[in-house]
Amino acid sequence: MTRNQGITNSILELVGETPLIKLHKITKNLPGTYYAKFEAFNPGHSAKDRIALHIVQDAEKKGILKKGATIVETTSGNTGFSLAMISIVKGYKCILAVSDKSSRDKIDLLKCMGAEVHVCPANVPPEDPRSYYEVAKTIHKKTKNSVYINQYFNELNTEAHYRTTGPEIWKQTDGKLTHMVVASGTGGTISGSGQFLKEKNPNVKVLGVDAIGSVLKKYHETRELDLSEVSPYKIEGLGKNLIPTATDFDIIDVYEKVSDKDAALEARNIVKKEGMFPGYTSGAVMQATKQYAAQGMFTEDSVVVLIFPDHGSRYMNKIYSDEWMKEQGFL
Numbered sequence: 001m002t003r004n005q006g007i008t009n010s011i012l013e014l015v016g017e018t019p020l021i022k023l024h025k026i027t028k029n030l031p032g033t034y035y036a037k038f039e040a041f042n043p044g045h046s047a048k049d050r051i052a053l054h055i056v057q058d059a060e061k062k063g064i065l066k067k068g069a070t071i072v073e074t075t076s077g078n079t080g081f082s083l084a085m086i087s088i089v090k091g092y093k094c095i096l097a098v099s100d101k102s103s104r105d106k107i108d109l110l111k112c113m114g115a116e117v118h119v120c121p122a123n124v125p126p127e128d129p130r131s132y133y134e135v136a137k138t139i140h141k142k143t144k145n146s147v148y149i150n151q152y153f154n155e156l157n158t159e160a161h162y163r164t165t166g167p168e169i170w171k172q173t174d175g176k177l178t179h180m181v182v183a184s185g186t187g188g189t190i191s192g193s194g195q196f197l198k199e200k201n202p203n204v205k206v207l208g209v210d211a212i213g214s215v216l217k218k219y220h221e222t223r224e225l226d227l228s229e230v231s232p233y234k235i236e237g238l239g240k241n242l243i244p245t246a247t248d249f250d251i252i253d254v255y256e257k258v259s260d261k262d263a264a265l266e267a268r269n270i271v272k273k274e275g276m277f278p279g280y281t282s283g284a285v286m287q288a289t290k291q292y293a294a295q296g297m298f299t300e301d302s303v304v305v306l307i308f309p310d311h312g313s314r315y316m317n318k319i320y321s322d323e324w325m326k327e328q329g330f331l
């Protein structure tokens with residue numbers, strides 16, 4: 001490892017190469033060995049640094065993004081933070097359309113990072129002009145010299161994880177992993193890293209995590225978009241009410257759905273048992289791992305990698321607030 005031993009020229013050089021941390025107490029009763037790839041170690045505290053940097057660098061190479069240009073994106077918050085950080089370093093303007101489901105902390109953070117933030121209603125169909133997709137598209141059209149990152153429908157999102165997250169996991173486990181458990185939102189993480197790992201070893205099982213209230217699991221099973229699956233839920237960044245083209249459903253072996261309550265309690269459980277402080281979807285990944293284990297998915301020989309996508313500090317007014325947990329009936 002040569003990282004962090006001398007001078008780092010820019011914070012952006014620290015994107016990726018996150019640690020793989022062995023889980024002990026929380027997985028004590030599950031068969032096999034479990035590791036968390038803790039993406040909070042990225043400088044923007046989430047896996048989204050990887051895709052934001054990859055997409056921006058690609059646009060720069062193609063000459064689409066020039067100094068003084070504007071970056072526009074729809075985001076549940078994390079991609080926005082990464083883009084705002086990159087914009088500061090590289091001298092771009094950053095405009096973000098954010099779902100009103102995003103925690104207050106995330107929205108305040110984006111503003112602190114110099115982004116212009118438009119808060120949009122979460123519970124409207126994607127084609128509604130008030131949805132964050134449509135708001136971002138309109139801002140992009142109206143803003144001269146702007147680039148729309150479009151993470152849900154951008155193959156570079158998936159490519160970023162194919163080039164970084166997948167190879168890192170392969171190297172860190174010395175090619176020994178048997179299963180990977182990954183939260184699916186845009187699907188970039190699961191599809192990109194899953195593709196890389198399956199190319200290395202087709203026997204690696206890619207286990208998806210979806211939210212109750214999202215269409216992804218049903219779509220994976222039937223290849224049909226069933227909107228009767230859609231209902232409001234609290235977990236940010238997990239699941240969807242549309243089918244993102246950034247997701248390659250053929251790479252994913254199976255999905256499990258988790259509830260808001262179970263995911264929140266598991267996130268808090270990770271803190272208590274392992275001393276890590278991860279975000280809400282990490283709780284969802286932990287809960288799904290337990291559900292998969294209960295189905296007999298793992299044996300004593302299993303080497304299971306769980307991706308923990310972000311840091312818990314973004315959820316202080318949500319899952320890490322006893323008051324919020326009580327309001328939801330979770331405590």
Ligand SMILES: Cc1ncc(COP(=O)(O)O)c(C=O)c1O
Pocket residue numbers: 076078079183184185186187188189190236237238279281282309310
């Ligand atoms: C906190 C969090 N976890 C998980 C995900 C899912 O990752 P992906 O979009 O790569 O499927 C996201 C994406 O928005 C996220 O913000």
